[in-house]
Amino acid sequence: MKQINSFSHKKILVLGLAKSGVTAAALLHKLGAFVTVNDKKPFSENPEAQGLLEQGIKVICGEHPIELLDEGFEIIVKNPGIPYNNPMIAGAIEKGIPVITEVELAYEISEAPFIGITGTNGKTTTTTLVYEMLKEGQKHPLIAGNIGTVASGVAEEATSENTIVIELSSFQLMGIVDFNPKIAILTNLYDAHLDYHGTKQEYIAAKANITKNQTELEYLIVNADQEETLAVARHSKAGIIPFSTKKELPEGAYISDGWLMFKREKVMEIENIALPGNHNLENILSAMAAAKLSGVENRAIQRVLETFTGVRHRLQYVTEVDGRKFYNDSKATNILATINALAAFEAPVILLAGGLDRGNEFDELLPYLKNVKAMITFGQTAPKMERIGKLAGIKTIVRVDNVDKAVPEAYRYSETGDVILLSPACASWDQYKTFEVRGDIFIEAVHKLK
Template structure:
């Protein structure tokens, strides 16, 4: 069997190693440069690779192709593969064939990294043999190849879900669906929403689907995606029969005659959006029959996720917060909503079809000044010029931090929450967040 892997990042390199160990004839092709660490990994396993090109003749001779999630379907090589009816799948689909472990799969437009990390923390605290994979941490395929975990907590982006066909989650969690990545979905919201619902495909008796009962887009499509799995809602709007809810002061879980309550003040993660994340994790813990003290302790002592509302430093009374992972409007809405002091807001990057009007009321209430961090900031200026008195532009994280510091007053918060992708000025959102933190710490 000839397997071609397109893209030699974390996902692609891991897939190649697993395929090689399973006896495939493997070829890895990356249209860009391949990082040294991945070249070393491929070489160590005797895998043939190319960079800065796609050799069409070799690729179109494949029996099957695994495509990295960052590669859109509209690129010429993927179109050519589809024209030849060569199956194109995701790393998760491929690795799932060889995975015997219990899978807990989390998707959603916002909150999925935090919820994934929180559930992983909970399972580890309970002493389970667990791996963290998908859109976070080490490649799922590489772990299936080299480790022997009993459980995997897997964060799934819509791009990963798009390439999944036979894969099945044992526990699936859908946090919410709000506009994101619409540039990959022909700017049609329904396409994106249906992509998210792929997380429930192939589920049946004995499986569990956790979903937010307060999310209108989820509720819109839910009736079409019923199967024999148990459906467990979580809500901030009052009691549910089986699942989780909050009454404003406490979080409650009801699951198969078991009840669990915890004061919201005890939760490590603050803010309304994090109550949803904590509820989803608590229900998952109950489905997995974890002891209540493990669930309670994990929700109380979780340290949070890097680049997600991450406190960085306080300089002369000004607090710097890194929320670089906020790459869409909804994420930045949550960030601004949770702020309790005046904000100097760093926003901008590669716009994915943003409607800044959704943030208008929060910006009027909370934002003192805006620093635009991007190559093209016209859309941000168009939305907020005349609404916010001071809007300045910056072309680097260092410049953005310097300008923010000058504009902030003692007691203010400088919030990097870009609402955009990072690829105009940075490698990725992590690079953006790290540069922001470094610049803030140098003040």
């Protein structure tokens, strides 16, 4: 960790706890800041806040009192999930108080450079692939960010020998000032989180922050098959490395005659890749580009791609029961992710779908439901899912209370050779705290069948 004094003796408000807030508060306290933590959960039910109080950090719980903003805070470190129209955040911006997320704090203290990955879909798979490739190539990577490990905690332990591979959400990227990855990856851009950002333009602007501080000394790896991502690249000062599954790009990463290519060099034959799904070729190409730019040899990249079969909750193979294969794609929190999942299978599919209603319809799924023989719905969007299922001509559509009840119901309508797929096309927050919880419940229910 860099020994910095930019936070020393400054009054800093950490707004919202969870893992990132706890880590940021403790770190700022260590760096000599006068830290106040404000969390909505009551103190008596808040072990995180209780632990921070024991460290000597001021804690205010149970509400977000707007008068806190009159206490002269110089910086606010915001939990990424708190929207900018929150009265505390809106009030802070009106007063000219800088609002950052803990990713910015991580960058300030890190001795290690960053490889940052963002986009609508494929972030977790791409982040994991980059990490595994760098690890296989003896580059001493650390993994952090939206994938589950708090960035500032990782940065605190990192040295100049490491590289921090970090998955970044639009929420996190809205709160950066100087953050500048040596390599950035923009996987793709589709409608997402519009309930938070308001418009697609605002969402794209947040994602584009990943490259806003890059110079010609850094790289932006960008999807060349999408106009939205190319538009971001046109405004970047970084060296652009395009990737494509549709066209040959001698200056980037692409596919030619059954080979993964990087700048005209053959890296690996596609037939030897273990990870299923054509959509994953985009993730593989972008990860390969980052690994090659980091000096990883082809054989290390090959070893990873020959053995890597996916990440938990992202088209994760669970098990086979009586000839039925079960897949957990709980991380499919939007329509495109579910489209990609459905496209990965030729066998008949029983689809488990539904969740938080964000006001959208699911008509985009219609062309991809041809192979779905039954649909089990749950959550707020169950009626919308049923409507699109009927339009697709699916004869068996059953509504259940939750994922736990969906699994035995799916099994009841299945036959040997079928795929039973949890791919909700929706966020989990109507019934479950996270998509991970939803996926774990699915896995547990599948194993109960045995």
